Amino acid sequence: xxxxxxxxxxxxxxxxxxxxxxxxxxxxxxxxxxxxxxxxxxxxxxxxxxxxxxxxxxxxxxxxxxxxxxxxxxxxxxxxxxxxxxxxxxxxxxxxxxxxxxxxxxxxxxxxxxxxxxxxxxxxxxxxxxxxxxxxxxxxxxxxxxxxxxxxxxxxxxxxxxxxxxxxxxxxxxxxxxxxxxxxxxxxxxxxxxxxxxxxxxxxxxxxxxxxxxxxxxxxxxxxxxxxxxxxxxxxxxxxxxxxxxxxxxxxxxxxxxxxxxxxxxxxxxxxxxxxxxxxxxxxxxxxxxxxxxxxxx
Amino acid sequence: xxxxxxxxxxxxxxxxxxxxxxxxxxxxxxxxxxxxxxxxxxxxxxxxxxxxxxxxxxxxxxxxxxxxxxxxxxxxxxxxxxxxxxxxxxxxxxxxxxxxxxxxxxxxxxxxxxxxxxxxxxxxxxxxxxxxxxxxxxxxxxxxxxxxxxxxxxxxxxxxxxxxxxxxxxxxxxxxxxxxxxxxxxxxxxxxxxxxxxxxxxxxxxxxxxxxxxxxxxxxxxxxxxxxxxxxxxxxxxxxxxxxxxxxxxxxxxxxxxxxxxxxx
Numbered sequence: 371x372x373x374x375x376x377x378x379x380x381x382x383x384x385x386x387x388x389x390x391x392x393x394x395x396x397x398x399x400x401x402x403x404x405x406x407x408x409x410x411x412x413x414x415x416x417x418x419x420x421x422x423x424x425x426x427x428x429x430x431x432x433x434x435x436x437x438x439x440x441x442x443x444x445x446x447x448x449x450x451x452x453x454x455x456x457x458x459x460x461x462x463x464x465x466x467x468x469x470x471x472x473x474x475x476x477x478x479x480x481x482x483x484x485x486x487x488x489x490x491x492x493x494x495x496x497x498x499x500x501x502x503x504x505x506x507x508x509x510x511x512x513x514x515x516x517x518x519x520x521x522x523x524x525x526x527x528x529x530x531x532x533x534x535x536x537x538x539x540x541x542x543x544x545x546x547x548x549x550x551x552x553x554x555x556x557x558x559x560x561x562x563x564x565x566x567x568x569x570x571x572x573x574x575x576x577x578x579x580x581x582x583x584x585x586x587x588x589x590x591x592x593x594x595x596x597x598x599x600x601x602x603x604x605x606x607x608x609x610x611x612x613x614x615x616x617x618x619x620x621x622x623x624x625x626x627x628x629x630x631x632x633x634x635x636x637x638x639x640x641x642x643x644x645x646x647x648x649x650x651x652x653x654x655x656x657x658x659x660x661x662x663x664x665x666x667x668x
Numbered sequence: 669x670x671x672x673x674x675x676x677x678x679x680x681x682x683x684x685x686x687x688x689x690x691x692x693x694x695x696x697x698x699x700x701x702x703x704x705x706x707x708x709x710x711x712x713x714x715x716x717x718x719x720x721x722x723x724x725x726x727x728x729x730x731x732x733x734x735x736x737x738x739x740x741x742x743x744x745x746x747x748x749x750x751x752x753x754x755x756x757x758x759x760x761x762x763x764x765x766x767x768x769x770x771x772x773x774x775x776x777x778x779x780x781x782x783x784x785x786x787x788x789x790x791x792x793x794x795x796x797x798x799x800x801x802x803x804x805x806x807x808x809x810x811x812x813x814x815x816x817x818x819x820x821x822x823x824x825x826x827x828x829x830x831x832x833x834x835x836x837x838x839x840x841x842x843x844x845x846x847x848x849x850x851x852x853x854x855x856x857x858x859x860x861x862x863x864x865x866x867x868x869x870x871x872x873x874x875x876x877x878x879x880x881x882x883x884x885x886x887x888x889x890x891x892x893x894x895x896x897x898x899x900x901x902x903x904x905x906x907x908x909x910x911x912x913x914x915x916x917x918x919x920x921x922x923x924x925x926x927x928x929x930x931x932x933x
Contacts, residue, residue, distance in 0.1 A: 471740050550773045551780075553735050554839070557771035558790040558846055559763045568789075573780040 402646060408639035415633065421640060427604050434637040438606045440644060442521065442614030446596060447589045449525025449610050454532050454589075455582055461533075462540035463566060485534035493598030496527040501599055504611070514611050519601035522610040527595050532585040539584055543577030544570065576663045583656040590649050593618035617645045686711045686880060687732060687850065692746035694727055694736065701727050703904045705746070709897070714872055714881045716895035716912065718888065720932060724904040725884040729854055732882065733769045734762050751849065767794060770843025772856035772868075776835035778827035779842075783810075783819050786827045786838055790846035805845055813841035814871065833864025840871065851875060853883040857890065869894050888928065892916055900924045 412421070416434060424435025465474055504526075505518030547570055555565040571578070601613025602623060621641050624634075687709040694702035702724045709715050717725045730736040731748055734755060747754050755765045767790075779786050787806045788796075796802055806823070810816040815837040819830070827838055836856065843851065853872070857865035872881055872894055885891055891898060895912040900919075908915060908924045919925045926932045 548777060549738075550775065551777040553738070554771070554773065554777040554842075555779060555789070556738075557733055557735060557766050557769065558842065559767040559793050560789075561763055564793065568781075569779055 402643070405639050405643040405646060409636050409643050412633055412636040412640055421637075422644070425606050429631045429634050429637065432633060434633070434640070436617075436637075436641055436644065438604055439615055439617045439620050439641060440648075442600070442607055443590065443616040443618075443645070443648070445521045445607055445610065445614055446524040446528060446600060446616050447586060449521060450528035450532060450589045451582065451586055453525060454529035454536060454585060457529070458533060458536040458540060458581075458585070459578070462537050462544065463570075465537070466541055466544040467562065467566060467570070481534045481537060484530075485538075489531065489592065489595040490598075492527055492531055493595035496523060496595060496599035500526050509611050512611065514609075516611045517601065517613070519599060519613055520611050521600060521607055521614040524596040524600035524614065524616070525610065527599055528589050528592055531592060531595060532588050535588060536581050536585040539581035540578065543574050543581060546577065547573050576660050579656060579660055579663065583653065586656075587649055587653060590652070591618055591645065593622050597622055617641050621645075686751070687882070688747075688749040689731075690747040690749070692728075692731060692748060693744070694724075694731065695743040696739065697741045701904050702731070705906055707899065707906060707909055709880065709882060711880045712876060712878070713896035714876050714883060714894050715897040715899065716891040717882065717884045717899045717901060718886065718891050719901035719907075719927070721886065723901040725886075725901055726854055728901070729852055729882065729884050732850070732852055733766050733771060735771075737762065763793075767846050768848050769850045769852050770840070770846065770848045772836065772839055772843065772851070772853040774855045775859040776832060776839045778830070778835050778838055781827065782824045783827050783830070783838060784823040786842050787845050790842060794846060809841040809845040810838075812844055813837040814867065815841055831864075833860050833867065836860055836864065836868060837871075840868070844875075849880060851879050851881045853881070853885075855884055855886065857885075857887075865890075888916075888930075900927060902927070 412434065415432065421434055421436060422440070423437055424433070425437045426433045426435040427438065465477065469477070500523045501518035501520075503518070504520055504523045505516055508522065509516035509518070509520075551569060551573065552565055555569040556562075560568070596616055597619035600616060600619060602615050602619060603613040604615055605613070607614045621638055625638055689705050689707050689709075692702055692705040693700070705728065717728060719725050727736065730739075731744065732750070732755075736742055736744065744756055746756075748756055750765065750768060754760065779789055781789070784806055787809055788802045791802060791805050796805065807816060807820075810819065815834060818834060819838075827835065830838060836859075851872075857868050860868065869890065872883070875881060876896070883890075883894070891912065897910070898912045898915040899909040900907045900915060900921075900923075902923050908919060908921045915924065916928055919928050923932070
């Protein structure tokens with residue numbers, strides 16, 4: 371009797387968990403579908419190439435060219451990645467290979483705190499510190515005048531926000547490299563730095579890419595902090611010291627306003643769909659690269 | 669004064685390729701893992717370190733190439749002389765020490781690169797640059813480890829594609845390629861099938877003519893097959909050591925007797 375009850379419980383638990391897994395997958399499809407349906411009316415009046423490859427964004431004239439937003443998104447994310455990846459790699463290597471337990475015990479709670487800071491605080495900090503820093507120091511260095519509200523400021527703030535996530539994933543990745551593999555390289559007379567470069571980084575290669583992709587995906591969608599420092603000017607940016615207007619910031623700033631303009635809400639939904647597709651596409655490409663590297667190594 | 673006298677005596681006894689250990693103590697935090705180890709290991713022969721798990725066999729082995737350095741919270745006191753040099757002396761260069769020893773670990777860990785690159789890794793580190801010289805070295809040591817015929821047509825494939833037995837022989841070739849005087853084995857056959865194990869054991873018996881070999885093993889029969897000299901450890905101490913035959917057939921200490929008979933393991 372009781373054994374039958376236990377079997378039943380086991381079966382129910384199994385089914386419930388499976389149902390939740392399906393729910394997650396379906397949720398992804400429902401989001402994509404919802405955005406698509408809402409954006410659909412726009413496709414009937416404006417051609418897709420005008421939407422994706424034009425920079426003319428004049429909603430009350432029915433012109434919804436979103437290229438500036440797409441390019442801005444890539445700029446901010448690219449700048450953030452260029453700043454964050456080397457820093458995160460060096461930090462994670464230090465924590466995993468050089469630091470003793472005391473340092474780790476001291477540093478990891480701080481990284482935890484960094485991960486938990488709400489993005490609005492990063493935004494305010496960006497406005498107070500990073501924007502003037504770009505305006506008064508970085509821009510003059512390149513002989514450019516800038517208000518400071520720029521893609522660079524957005525990238526810097528964003529790089530700090532993805533920092534804890536990427537470090538955590540990297541540390542987990544380095545943990546999976548067996549101690550004896552490190553010892554094998556060391557026992558051949560390699561010093562620590564050579565061991566790290568030739569063995570650790572190579573062995574951890576696929577994991578490092580995963581970590582970067584995770585950071586990248588997070589960066590693509592980050593809204594509030596970026597919105598506060600990036601300038602929000604509808605224009606095709608040509609360098610990081612200019613203002614930009616990434617997709618998430620644009621959607622957040624405009625949704626709920628001016629919806630009386632025809633097709634405006636459809637255009638915003640299309641922006642969201644484009645962002646969604648970029649993130650999904652990016653993850654798929656990363657997965658393909660990952661599989662190739664894994665094949666090469668093993 | 670007497671300590672100094674003792675040291676110079678042991679220095680004299682420490683011939684090339686030998687390992688002499690004086691008053692070695694190792695602590696993991698508060699735990700006393702190796703207690704007052706004093707022993708000279710014979711050159712050009714196989715020394716097996718036997719004893720139950722956790723007795724300090726591997727710790728002792730890790731002292732020889734200072735891999736013990738990478739353990740957190742470790743304290744080492746005493747001396748380990750290799751070719752007469754104290755490897756724990758502050759001026760000792762750890763990469764030089766490791767160059768004198770090849771290591772075979774419990775499982776083979778090929779480096780994440782090709783078969784060729786695995787063998788060439790050590791020589792490259794130690795300054796060999798010419799391609800032709802490297803080719804020679806790779807071929808020579810793969811032959812030395814009886815692996816050449818099996819891999820000569822696929823030297824550029826990743827080492828991880830080899831079978832585990834082949835991988836262990838590759839690790840042997842890789843270790844030999846840095847031209848060490850000493851080979852260290854940390855239960856080097858424990859992950860291998862019987863045929864591959866036999867291969868490695870045979871190799872050790874050939875190699876002992878030129879190298880000093882120290883093997884940690886928990887397989888008593890393996891010690892019987894290959895060892896010339898035995899060290900029996902228990903709870904961080906050396907209980908008994910001497911020629912293998914003597915220890916196996918005529919152990920003096922009670923704990924050794926019990927271990928050899930299989931009463932404790």
